Amino acid sequence: MARRILIIDGHPDASAERYVHALSAAYRDGARAAGHEVRGIVVSELAFGLLRSGEDFHSGTPSEVIRACQQDLLWAEHVVILFPLWLGSMPALLKGFFEQLLRPGFAFSAASRPGLQHKLLRGRSARIIVTMGMPALFYRWYLRAHSLKSLERNVLRFCGLRPIRACVIGAVESIGPAGRGNWLARINSLGSKAR
Numbered sequence: 763m764a765r766r767i768l769i770i771d772g773h774p775d776a777s778a779e780r781y782v783h784a785l786s787a788a789y790r791d792g793a794r795a796a797g798h799e800v801r802g803i804v805v806s807e808l809a810f811g812l813l814r815s816g817e818d819f820h821s822g823t824p825s826e827v828i829r830a831c832q833q834d835l836l837w838a839e840h841v842v843i844l845f846p847l848w849l850g851s852m853p854a855l856l857k858g859f860f861e862q863l864l865r866p867g868f869a870f871s872a873a874s875r876p877g878l879q880h881k882l883l884r885g886r887s888a889r890i891i892v893t894m895g896m897p898a899l900f901y902r903w904y905l906r907a908h909s910l911k912s913l914e915r916n917v918l919r920f921c922g923l924r925p926i927r928a929c930v931i932g933a934v935e936s937i938g939p940a941g942r943g944n945w946l947a948r949i950n951s952l953g954s955k956a957r
């Protein structure tokens with residue numbers, strides 16, 4: 763069954779050489795070839811400022827750029843988020859984008875009591891694809907995939923997205939063209955399955 767897929771390319775560097783962009787294109791091409799509808803957000807191309815106050819978060823009006831991205835998110839049934847690991851976490855630009863995008867009233871409702879927020883983005887699944895210099899096993903087992911879990915639990919699941927699946931692509935600087943090509947093929951195949 764054809765699905766509506768939103769791909770969020772969260773690499774701050776727009777340079778075509780960045781591997782994350784190739785992975786994003788591989789997912790998109792696989793999905794389109796299989797008949798899925800795809801929209802894309804390239805965070806490095808968006809003009810937005812950093813959120814600076816709780817007041818703005820709760821009652822400010824997001825900019826037109828952010829509102830358009832919110833519409834894309836509402837449209838989507840499946841959301842794919844790609845980014846490189848920077849200093850152990852998602853790049854600040856992507857975090858800044860999520861702070862602008864996932865506001866109360868849009869992504870979750872304000873709580874009457876702590877812990878009682880309603881998840882407003884239910885009915886959507888997600889796939890996170892993260893690249894990094896360290897080996898994937900080291901990140902998963904020694905560092906316990908801390909930042910990945912934080913994105914899954916504190917951000918996406920909190921807003922109602924599920925299931926959430928992830929690809930951890932480690933040692934990207936040393937796996938060589940064959941290793942990178944293998945991953946591109948796997949991501950292309952995930953795109954065709956909209957998973």
Ligand SMILES: Cc1cc2nc3c(=O)[nH]c(=O)nc-3n(C[C@H](O)[C@H](O)[C@H](O)COP(=O)(O)O)c2cc1C
Nearest residue numbers: 780781782783846847848849850893894895896934
């Ligand atoms: C600012 C910066 C911080 C980075 N921090 C980490 C890190 O904490 N852990 C890690 O394994 N790799 C780190 N790396 C390596 C990147 O994750 C890696 O170069 C990237 O995933 C490669 O994908 P790309 O070609 O799309 O940039 C860092 C790279 C940069 C530029």
